[in-house]
Amino acid sequence: MAAQSNLAWRHKKAAFFKNFCIGVTGFAVLILCLLIYQVSVLGLPWLDAQFLSSFPSRFPEKAGIKSALMGTLWLVSMTAAIAIPIGVLAAVYLEEYAKPTRLTEFININIANLAGVPSIVYGILGLAIFVRFFQLERSVLSGAMTMSLLILPVIIIASKESIRAVPGSLRQAAFAVGATRWQVIRAHVLPSALPGILTGVILAISRAIGETAPLIMIGALTYVAFVPEGPMDEFTALPIQIFNWTSRPQQEFHELASAGIVVLLLVLLMMNAVAVYIRYRGTRIK
Amino acid sequence: MKTVKPRYLENSLQVVFFMCAAISTITTVAVIGILAFETWGFLQHVSIVEFLFGTRWSPLLHPKSYGLLPLLAGTTLIVVGASLVALPIGLACAIYLSEYAGERARNVLKPVLEVLAGIPTVVYGFFALTFVTPILRTVLPQTDVFNAASAAIVVGIMVLPMVASLCDDAFRAVPDNLREGAYSLGATSFEVTTRVVVPAGLSGVFAAFVLAISRAIGETMAVTLAAGATPNLTLNPLESIQTMTAYIVQVSLGDTPAGTLTYQTLFAVAAVLFLVTLCLNIAANMIMKRFQEVYE
Numbered sequence: 001m002a003a004q005s006n007l008a009w010r011h012k013k014a015a016f017f018k019n020f021c022i023g024v025t026g027f028a029v030l031i032l033c034l035l036i037y038q039v040s041v042l043g044l045p046w047l048d049a050q051f052l053s054s055f056p057s058r059f060p061e062k063a064g065i066k067s068a069l070m071g072t073l074w075l076v077s078m079t080a081a082i083a084i085p086i087g088v089l090a091a092v093y094l095e096e097y098a099k100p101t102r103l104t105e106f107i108n109i110n111i112a113n114l115a116g117v118p119s120i121v122y123g124i125l126g127l128a129i130f131v132r133f134f135q136l137e138r139s140v141l142s143g144a145m146t147m148s149l150l151i152l153p154v155i156i157i158a159s160k161e162s163i164r165a166v167p168g169s170l171r172q173a174a175f176a177v178g179a180t181r182w183q184v185i186r187a188h189v190l191p192s193a194l195p196g197i198l199t200g201v202i203l204a205i206s207r208a209i210g211e212t213a214p215l216i217m218i219g220a221l222t223y224v225a226f227v228p229e230g231p232m233d234e235f236t237a238l239p240i241q242i243f244n245w246t247s248r249p250q251q252e253f254h255e256l257a258s259a260g261i262v263v264l265l266l267v268l269l270m271m272n273a274v275a276v277y278i279r280y281r282g283t284r285i286k
Numbered sequence: 287m288k289t290v291k292p293r294y295l296e297n298s299l300q301v302v303f304f305m306c307a308a309i310s311t312i313t314t315v316a317v318i319g320i321l322a323f324e325t326w327g328f329l330q331h332v333s334i335v336e337f338l339f340g341t342r343w344s345p346l347l348h349p350k351s352y353g354l355l356p357l358l359a360g361t362t363l364i365v366v367g368a369s370l371v372a373l374p375i376g377l378a379c380a381i382y383l384s385e386y387a388g389e390r391a392r393n394v395l396k397p398v399l400e401v402l403a404g405i406p407t408v409v410y411g412f413f414a415l416t417f418v419t420p421i422l423r424t425v426l427p428q429t430d431v432f433n434a435a436s437a438a439i440v441v442g443i444m445v446l447p448m449v450a451s452l453c454d455d456a457f458r459a460v461p462d463n464l465r466e467g468a469y470s471l472g473a474t475s476f477e478v479t480t481r482v483v484v485p486a487g488l489s490g491v492f493a494a495f496v497l498a499i500s501r502a503i504g505e506t507m508a509v510t511l512a513a514g515a516t517p518n519l520t521l522n523p524l525e526s527i528q529t530m531t532a533y534i535v536q537v538s539l540g541d542t543p544a545g546t547l548t549y550q551t552l553f554a555v556a557a558v559l560f561l562v563t564l565c566l567n568i569a570a571n572m573i574m575k576r577f578q579e580v581y582e
Contacts, residue, residue, distance in 0.1 A: 010476070018476075022382055022386065024374075024375050024378035025382045028402075028446060089306040090307040093300070109571075111310045112567075113571075116497070116563060117504075117563065117564070118503070118505075118506070118560075121317060121559065127538070149313050152313075182295065203404070209406075210407070212506075213407075239406055239507075242412065243507065258412065261409050
């Protein structure tokens, strides 16, 4: 009798625990929905062609994100141009060339640790090296190089994993018919590692699109009424504009900020979707 | 007999690739070098005892004072608050994902977690200021407009996906025959989870917790927007505070000439931030490696 009620109690506990975990997970999803709902309700009424094609302004009804969008576009294209080749080639070296020495191990551990350094520390590095030491001032170039350092570990780690997943038999077959190491890598390893590398690159680029703190550190401007025309021009970016509007007390600017957030989230969601699609196709082909 | 030509392209490519890999090491050296150099300059003017144990932080207003404790207290408040939100919820989500959820639920929830993880921190700051703070102020009217609690809750939501997916990985690495063994002895799902799966995945859970704390310490935009800019030595989460990261942003929003003591405080604070997060990240890696259960 006692044993039976104990068993019933144990089952009750198990059922309660299961429902608790489901409830908590549901709560987390609910928060995401709330966030998106809140931002859309505030921001969507402001989101129109005028908002996308105007410069920021003191008057909320005239303000827009043209300079911020163009700044982000400049920043992200330059960051991609710098970080993707360096990151992928570094991964190629570490996986295909490097012998398992102390130095290689140190480089690998170091990359893992760099991935955990707070983004604002990269901002300080950018400020001291690119802005002050190399005197690149508050240019798009300074921003892009700082961002590149920030996302390099992400690209390297994703590319390394993807290159490591390429079966060794593929390499041996190519070596056996007389291909050189670089020919093996270029014609066989990189093409079959491509889906994984692309997914990592897209996620890294999305991170660069959303980062704010390092750009504030290197002094990206909060009020810019022009579009950058070259890599040495001053600039602003979408997250900076959102930060600027959010930190103002007036309700209208908060609504502008949420319109900016809607644009930012749409861009990020699209990139995420592309990454998921590439990953899906990659796994299907294998 | 044919002679083999030296392969200049092959060899030079290898050098180029090595240089790409070396950039990461150069980055680390540069970070450490710059932080050490400027912090050394700062410590020529302010004693290290005053910096680490002083109770007033006022580098911008007279009388100037350079005690780090208020900023450390601010950061601690955020970290504790964020942990209270992220660790239990993240753990429960992970248990649901790995132990209870079916294939379809997983296929929906995993991308949702990825989207949550990919939302920029400035968006979370906006959410804290326009959504969480008003709720807090309705429930507890004595809450300041800028307060630690709101920022801490939002930072907790921000690191939650990371905790959930790392713990989920740890639990899924536990082999099914351990679970089946426990079930065959008559254990309920609750007992299997709490006495077999979670203990077996504990190293991963701890590593996830440490990484989450490290992320919360380094988080910048949400605390800058929602927690305020008043370096208060307080443990009351409803007051306005300032974290180390928020101080760095506050100074760099103004125009501070290089070489001044204020400019050097940036690097001194960043050095503390860098050291703390680096130690936590190394600790997480060591926990993961050393205490991982290895199954055949």
